[in-house]
Amino acid sequence: MSNERTADVIVIGLGPGGEDVAGRLAEAGLDVVGVDERLVGGECPYWGCIPSKMMIRAAGLLAEARRVPKLAGEIGYVDPRWELVADRIRDEATDDWDDQVAVDRLTGKGARFVRGHGSIEGRTEDGVQVSIDGESWTATKGVVVNTGTTPAIPPVEGIGDVDYWTNHGFVQARELPDSLIVLGGGAIGCELSQVAARFGVQVTVVEKAPRLLALEDPRAGELVATAFAEDGIDVRVGVGATHAEPHGAGGAVKVRLDDGTELTADRLLVASGRAVNVHAVGLDTVGIDPDARTVPVDEWCRVTDRVWALGDIVGHGAFTHMSMYEADVVVRDVLGQGGAPARYDAVPRVTFTDPEVGAVGLTERAAREQFANVRVATVDLGDTTRGWIHGPGGAGFITVVEDADRGVLVGATSAGPTGGEVLGFLALAVSAQVPVQSMIDMPYAYPTIHRGIQAALQQLSSAS
Numbered sequence: 001m002s003n004e005r006t007a008d009v010i011v012i013g014l015g016p017g018g019e020d021v022a023g024r025l026a027e028a029g030l031d032v033v034g035v036d037e038r039l040v041g042g043e044c045p046y047w048g049c050i051p052s053k054m055m056i057r058a059a060g061l062l063a064e065a066r067r068v069p070k071l072a073g074e075i076g077y078v079d080p081r082w083e084l085v086a087d088r089i090r091d092e093a094t095d096d097w098d099d100q101v102a103v104d105r106l107t108g109k110g111a112r113f114v115r116g117h118g119s120i121e122g123r124t125e126d127g128v129q130v131s132i133d134g135e136s137w138t139a140t141k142g143v144v145v146n147t148g149t150t151p152a153i154p155p156v157e158g159i160g161d162v163d164y165w166t167n168h169g170f171v172q173a174r175e176l177p178d179s180l181i182v183l184g185g186g187a188i189g190c191e192l193s194q195v196a197a198r199f200g201v202q203v204t205v206v207e208k209a210p211r212l213l214a215l216e217d218p219r220a221g222e223l224v225a226t227a228f229a230e231d232g233i234d235v236r237v238g239v240g241a242t243h244a245e246p247h248g249a250g251g252a253v254k255v256r257l258d259d260g261t262e263l264t265a266d267r268l269l270v271a272s273g274r275a276v277n278v279h280a281v282g283l284d285t286v287g288i289d290p291d292a293r294t295v296p297v298d299e300w301c302r303v304t305d306r307v308w309a310l311g312d313i314v315g316h317g318a319f320t321h322m323s324m325y326e327a328d329v330v331v332r333d334v335l336g337q338g339g340a341p342a343r344y345d346a347v348p349r350v351t352f353t354d355p356e357v358g359a360v361g362l363t364e365r366a367a368r369e370q371f372a373n374v375r376v377a378t379v380d381l382g383d384t385t386r387g388w389i390h391g392p393g394g395a396g397f398i399t400v401v402e403d404a405d406r407g408v409l410v411g412a413t414s415a416g417p418t419g420g421e422v423l424g425f426l427a428l429a430v431s432a433q434v435p436v437q438s439m440i441d442m443p444y445a446y447p448t449i450h451r452g453i454q455a456a457l458q459q460l461s462s463a464s
């Protein structure tokens with residue numbers, strides 16, 4: 001029996017990266033056990049990226065339809081139907097939150113799958129000991145941890161009495177409320193606020209930082225706030241919630257803000273960041289501070305000897321593409337294949353609001369802290385041919401941040417109708433350290449939005 005509870009590698013948590021690691025190591029011939037207490041694939045396919053982008057696709061169509069009268073004629077009354085989105089999420093995206101396809105994909109690659117709670121118990125000479133729902137297992141070669149995050153519920157008095165939503169409640173909703181207070185104006189808060197508003201919900205966003213998307217270029221938050229005003233969203237920035245309480249039937253809520261304002265709505269959506277639970281997965285038994293906000297790893301995603309961690313918990317960008325990027329690093333390290341270790345100077349990210357906000361590398365502020373000689377230039381899309389042609393929905397900008405001593409970009413933001421796609425060029429430029437002069441000297445197709453990159457680069461020589 002004990003052999004059944006021994007494997008070469010145990011992967012605890014099968015988010016996008018963990019699933020990839022387990023499958024690839026099994027395909028390479030290792031005896032791999034993948035453990036997940038919920039659904040194989042993690043947050044992204046069932047409650048994150050994919051369902052939220054399905055919502056955004058639908059909400060974007062509504063917004064475009066409403067722009068038709070300004071540019072193309074009459075299409076009549078646009079009547080949003082949330083049930084179409086809810087059905088598509090249930091039937092096409094999540095199989096009604098059933099992961100059988102993903103389990104079969106994983107076991108088809110040769111891995112074993114155990115549904116349960118995994119936790120590291122410590123290390124012995126035989127390997128790393130893992131408890132799976134209380135049963136002891138041994139991983140002779142090592143353990144990979146990809147357990148992700150859970151919503152961080154802010155210390156707002158009374159919030160525990162409120163029947164609030166996190167992303168899970170919103171994604172699984174068959175009906176939207178008439179009104180919604182969104183706590184947090186980061187990526188989740190902004191994307192879901194705009195979806196709700198475009199489906200007719202009266203939305204108020206409360207963000208305690210001075211602006212929306214506070215970690216990005218300040219122009220991005222201002223641009224999104226302007227778009228939100230057009231969507232009828234009430235944006236309150238620089239103010240946090242201090243108290244919340246139920247306010248009638250269902251999930252109705254009353255929220256008090258620290259400026260004394262009281263808001264009421266049919267539902268509260270908490271989107272105020274995410275938390276890592278080191279203790280729950282036993283990383284404290286291998287030396288990690290149980291109160292750590294992220295799990296420190298080296299450039300090969302090693303926590304310590306024979307323990308690797310990847311994805312949101314390592315804190316180098318809570319994105320599916322970073323989880324997959326780190327998965328590749330871990331697979332190569334476990335198999336001793338070498339290659340490039342992880343680097344984080346060109347992390348791309350896109351907030352899929354309309355306008356989309358794409359960014360890579362450093363913001364201007366972060367670059368000025370790191371480099372002595374920084375130049376920054378911004379082009380407004382309205383001043384480019386394609387942005388001007390686009391008309392309604394075409395607002396945006398491209399900002400480039402240069403380390404002038406080396407003549408390379410160290411950061412960039414592209415916000416606009418295709419901000420996430422334009423980002424591809426900028427991400428390559430930052431990652432490969434392409435000389436700014438060679439990007440200025442090349443031709444750019446006309447009239448494209450990405451041609452605005454050249455205009456921004458040309459301004460760098462006269463920028464400071």
Ligand SMILES: Cc1cc2nc3c(=O)[nH]c(=O)nc-3n(C[C@H](O)[C@H](O)[C@H](O)COP(=O)(O)OP(=O)(O)OC[C@H]3O[C@@H](n4cnc5c(N)ncnc54)[C@H](O)[C@@H]3O)c2cc1C
Pocket residue numbers: 012013014015016017018035036037038039040041042043044047048049050052053116117118119146147148149167188280281310311312313317318319320321322323352
């Ligand atoms: C609404 C929303 C929208 C998003 N949109 C995007 C987007 O557009 N693009 C993007 O790149 N990212 C997006 N993200 C972020 C993205 O979902 C995560 O970065 C991604 O899922 C990677 O996370 P992860 O690899 O750390 O693991 P996760 O996806 O968090 O999965 C962790 C897994 O570990 C399991 N687990 C946890 N603890 C244990 C345990 N002790 N034992 C066993 N199993 C355990 C969980 O059940 C889960 O299945 C979004 C997130 C949200 C919430």
Ligand SMILES: NC(=O)c1ccc[n+]([C@@H]2O[C@H](COP(=O)([O-])OP(=O)(O)OC[C@H]3O[C@@H](n4cnc5c(N)ncnc54)[C@H](O)[C@@H]3O)[C@@H](O)[C@H]2O)c1
Pocket residue numbers: 154155156183184185186187188189191206207208209213214239240241271272273274317318319349350351352
């Ligand atoms: N398009 C994407 O790639 C995408 C989409 C959604 C989520 N994500 C990932 O998921 C992660 C979590 O998203 P998130 O939006 O929850 O976190 P976040 O950290 O991006 O934003 C949370 C916001 O809530 C605010 N906040 C915290 N406490 C508050 C309070 N008491 N009152 C008012 N505001 C408060 C913070 O100031 C912050 O701006 C992100 O870091 C992102 O990496 C990515």
